[in-house]
Amino acid sequence: MCDLIIFFLFLLRLPNAQTHCSIFLVIFFINSMSIPFVSRFLSSSIRPKNPGSSFTTLSVTNPVEKYWIHLDSNDPSIEKALTKVGAKLDSSCVKEVINRCNSANQSPILGLRFFIWAGIQREYRHSSYMYNIACKQFRINQNPNLIRDVIDAYNLDNCVVNVKSFKIVLNLCKEARLADEALWVLKKMIDFNCRPDTSAYNAVIRLYCETGRVDEALSLMEEMSLSNLYPDMVTFVSMVKGFCDLGRVEDASRLFKVVNQQGCSPNVVAYSVLLDGICRVGNLEKGLNLLQEMENEGGVCAPTVVTYTTMIRSFCEKDRSMEALTVLDRMEACGCAPNRVTISTLINGLCQEDQVEEAYKVIDRLAAKGSVSKSECYSSLVVTLLRVNKFEEGEKVFRRMLVSDLKPDGVACSEMLKRLCLKEKRVLVAFVLYNEIEKLGFAACIDSEIYSIMMDGLCTESHLLEASKLAKSMVQKSIQLKAPYVQNVVEYLKKAGEMELVSRIYKVNDG
DNA sequence: CTAGGGTTAG
Known part of the structure; x- marks a missing residue:
């Protein structure tokens, strides 16, 4: 509303103010009514009433x-x-x-x-x-x-x-x-x-930033003030990110100076984006300094989980995950609790550098503090171990979770089963493992694609008993067989005489 | 109700 009044005053300064004003008042009137009301108003007074297009x-x-x-x-x-x-x-x-x-x-x-x-x-x-x-x-x-x-x-x-x-x-x-x-x-x-309004401008500015056309974004931002609009923190963050994505950290920093000069203090989001940019161009030491400044400044600048996680990720990406651990210490000293993202980032970095033992240590330490559960930590560990090609270790952790009643999450279960079926070619083992997961009541989180992959594998290896068991379970849960696997599976089941099962599968797939 | 911003995994 305030914006409208400013705009109104702005129009008054124009030469043909009167026309503008009357147009404006009409718009203002229409804008302040709800849309259904406007159309009801229009349709009852202007349009002839024909409630029967013959279809109705x-x-x-x-x-x-x-x-x-x-x-x-x-x-x-x-x-x-x-x-x-x-x-x-x-x-x-x-x-x-x-x-x-x-x-x-x-x-x-x-x-x-x-x-x-x-x-x-x-x-x-x-x-x-x-x-x-x-x-x-x-x-x-x-x-x-x-x-x-x-x-x-x-x-x-x-x-x-x-x-x-x-x-x-x-x-x-x-x-x-x-x-x-x-x-x-x-x-x-x-x-x-x-x-x-500002949000409309922000949408466009953000798009320009995301597509690397930061300079055009910048001129749009300058254009805003011509319409009596002011860039806000969202505009500013988009711009900073835009510059940082191009590695133009200096330009990004310059924006901070401008904002500060206007008496605004950039918030933690803006600083976190800048920190990320500084680290991405390889200047981790400078990143640490900025982090320090943020800690000193406090208030709206005080680093959050995201800030610390960004710093940790940067160290991990540069194969310096042992130093990332010191950031974790610092974070905890500042009373900031790590979340799931922090942990998976760390686990990932450590495992990639072959420091699996350290990963276990971190998990023990963090699970004790309780900001992330043991289940979540070990689930992350499983996924990471599979990704860095330490399958045996991953399988060991996964099975240990099951016997100690730690619920593996959806990604961990799905990745485990997928890997067993595809790369390890141990489809039967996958099927048995799936049944265990099911018995423990953890199966609901398994990606539906995994069922299709297991089904496909069981059929290809002619395990009829298991295949029909799984098919029944899928039908019962209304899980569709994904398109690329339909042909193989259906062909096999038909050959085995499981006609009824086939028709039930088709029924699920037709919705 | 009244937007819009930053970190991971598949």
Whole structure:
């Protein structure tokens, strides 16, 4: 609201202030109403009432169907129609509708408009998972012009588009990593009488930073002040990270000076990013100095788990994991508890340098303190040992966990079984181990892909008894057999006469 | 309700 007033005052200073003002007041009025209200208002007063596009029958109860009817009816005011539907929105509904748009060979613009419309509804918010789904479904990466097309479509159909809609589009750009399109969208906002805010700028700036175009990001940041917007900590962190990713640590540090001069103190996130950048260019000693400064400064700068973990990781990556241990000491001395990431980073570094004994020591020491459980520590150890090709040791640890009632996590179980099946070619052993995991009640965390791999292996080696046992267990748990393994498995089971099992497998796979 | 930032593993 405050921003709006500033903008209003800004407009008053322009030569043709009166026109601007009246436009502004209209926008202001519309913006302050909720979208459903606006469209109700518009549709009852302007549009003729035709509640019956002939498709709308009373028998349609499924939300997906209800929305789909309107998308399939070629009505240019899609959004108004959608708003009138009033059916419950959730992610599975959104997913299904856009899925259907694509399979029905409808224009992707239609599906996109639905997606954007859904995202601005009060009772619903797109998760980042949904943005990912949308990008894949509409193949936005392959067709970046869709972004421009959908905005143009709004223009053509005279749609009321608000800032929130633009945010959805910007988020799509972010997911698809389309910096230029995002900037285009940002510039386009003004045509729809929408004023980009700091978060809109931040989205674009971040995209430019992530794609290595930091200098363009910098000029966008400077442009913000022309719209009476001020870069905030998020803007600043993006810029610092952008420079650091390019190894331009000096430029990143210079930003800190500017911020300090403006009387702001960069927070721990900003410093942590800088610390990471300094370490990445190989200057670990300078990194340690910065860490020291942060500790001395305290307050918003006080190092957190993430800061210390970054420092630890840097030492590990430079094959100096024994020194990483001293950072751990320091961290604990400062009262900062290591978390799971800290531990796996350390374990990883130590094992890579053949210091497995030290890894055990660290685990004993940390598990005693209790900020990370023994189960988590040993799970990390198992995964690491497999990764650094110390399989026997990993298997030993894994089995010891099972007999001492330490629950291995999903990644540890999955990696163990996968390795036994694929590289070690010990499918039967994997199957027996799986049964043990199951008996202990830990099987729920196993990746569904692993079942398929085990199934495939058992069939290939003609272990009929075990294969049918596993298949039954999969059917019972509704775990799908993944596509690449279907043929081999089904062929084998058919040959063995397990026709019923095959049909049950197909049933699971068809959903 | 009202965004957006930093660390690991598969």
